[in-house]
Amino acid sequence: GESVGLHLPTLSVQEGDNSIINCAYSNSASDYFIWYKQESGKGPQFIIDIRSNMDKRQGQRVTVLLNKTVKHLSLQIAATQPGDSAVYFCAENIDNAGNMLTFGGGTRLMVKP
């Protein structure tokens, strides 16, 4: 399939290392945040979400951190695997205003075996 992001910032990590992907969001009124993974030829796939009343949420191998003071979101992937190679997007939403998501620019994660 076609590449999703030819000119995106790239994070290159060794298999087994931890990865941290950062995102700055734009709207201080946003109260719901989502991380998506997008592989070539596919639509964005939900990874993890967090609401603005939390500052940390953990899933399986993934953790999302939210810093509302500086409008910053990060995704931590533990023990990164080759299957984690993809483009990662953060998205923000004002939940009671419909479900328009505003996406960040994306980061390409490349995992070296």
Add this chain to the structure above:
Amino acid sequence: DAGVTQSPTHLIKTRGQHVTLRCSPISGHKSVSWYQQVLGQGPQFIFQYYEKEERGRGNFPDRFSARQFPNYSSELNVNALLLGDSALYLCASSPNRGGYGYTFGSGTRLTVV
């Protein structure tokens, strides 16, 4: 369970033509949203439909229109195609009007020549 299905998967059109893209949401999902993803960028919101009514519109010209049918499937129409309309068009469905529970389809790759 079937996910969000979009058709066609790929399409080539000539400038000035019209195109119709189709989306079937996950069973039980009443909200459908459309996004445009230009190569190298994050998806941009075009429309949200919930219970067959337009609930949100992004910053796109009037050449873009959509509708939702009684079975909650949706069509996105684009008139007078421009080269800049070449993109991956993504459909997402969710159970309700808010941002929680979004699931994306794999998209329709539109190329305008």
